[in-house]
Amino acid sequence: MKTLIQKIHVEERHSFACRTYKTPDFETAWHKHLECELILITEGNGTALIGDYIGEYKEGDVFFLSPDLPHWFRKSEQKMTGSAIVIHFLKDFMGDIFLSLPEVEPICRSLENKDKGIQLQGALSDEVALLIREIERAEGLDRIQLLLTCMRKISTSAEHKIITTASGTLAGGEENAVIETIIEYSFKHYLDPISLKEVADITKMSIPSFCRFFKRNVKKSYFDFIREIRIGRACKLLRETNRPVLDICYDSGYNSWPNFSKQFKDVTKLSPSRYRKQHITHS
Template sequence: MKPIVQKLPKQASKSFVSTSFSTPLFETPWHRHIENEILYIKEGYGTAIIGDFVGEFTAGDLFYIGSNVPHWFRKDEEKVFCTVVVIQFDKGIFGNTFLNLPELSKINQLIHLNQALSIDYSGQTDLIHSIQKLENTSGYEHLGTLMNLLNTFSVKTHNTVLTNEHINSFDAKGIIDEILEYTFEHFHENIKLEDVASIAKMSVSNFRRFFKLNTKKSYSGFLKEIRIAHACKLLKDKNLFVSQIFHECGYRNITNFNRQFKAVKGLTPSVYRAQIWQS
């Protein structure tokens, strides 16, 4: 799996990266970078792992990912075509004196936030227009547009904080990437912790500590979230019965599936489906 969005090269005439990708190959490994990132999903869908968050991404989603927050985006289907706009900037481009101006206090807080946000831009279609045109701007307009975006993000009250903790450790050898890939390929099967630990070439106890250190969650908890996220996608299909769906998500009986689903989502699969169909 080759990374497409990691640390991206910027043009000599620009202080930060603003670019777009339109490709069926959109997948990123478990990675992080010092740059803050704004990511707009224009087309496509899949699963996002950002820090300790596991959930869906779909067309129209707008994410703000703080410096050094590890993340991984994965398509759900081979044929899915993704179009994304990526903005990456190092907070150092603003300098400490400028950021410490009282008028920029909220922006300063935002760009020093080591967490990730889902940005609510309802009623602000001009915001997305600014994001999409940014790569074709230059000079003051290029930097000024970024400042306007950051200001808008910093004052909005309906943004959703996705990550609970900043992850200080990082797996430089790519083991987590292998584990995530294996989990996505086999989550519908009866995965044993011993098998996953063997991929990492560790004992079960060492693997438990290693995974928790790098993701802030247990492997069993992560696997449950992947399975339930898949169940949420399947529940949108009116032609599938709940009795069919739990098998597709790696559960052997519907009672356990209902219990695990409620533990993650706070409601049963049937109620979750009813809410989707009513919306």
């Protein structure tokens, strides 16, 4: 049975962990840990599942995750190399006295938020990415100073997006194994018609039990989960190809244009054509 709680190893000479995880070590399934996580994607792309959030990740992206927030960075292709520099630190690793200092209050506020996942944007993302690379090479007090600089920048900047909206996520090892099975199955079959009976059967649950289980742990219905994966694929195709929008509709798991258009707008608040035009405008 796979465990949900990941044990983070910290070397004796350090107070927090910072290391590169590269394939095959990058492939860590749905998990959580007691430490805060600051992660810079250095290679690869795919889907980020963070709490109740589903979205894309790519090289250069920076995320900050609060403690005990389940997450999974899933590569878009099995043969692709995934790599990231990951910093793990306990929010009180410098002690309660330090956290009580008035000068540290902005950082403390950002560390106190539970079930919070944020994605850094713009200049903030670029600045923190450089600092993360420095931390991996640094030693001694320089590491702590650089990490504090990262957290100060994050806590005082508006250039980030809160990507999680629900709290009280997954708690048990057995439940984690079931969720992992559901996610794996869903990513293999999301372009095909999927019935609740089909996915409930793989968990050996009744349909009502499965729906309650999934909603309790992932904080959204199963069909909302599938919809977000499909629309995420459509967004990627709209941005990265010149294929007709109707072709993208059919290649994203939909067989009805009106249904695709409605679902796309529900998720992105834009029509597919407007989404493509906006992306081209800002690229």
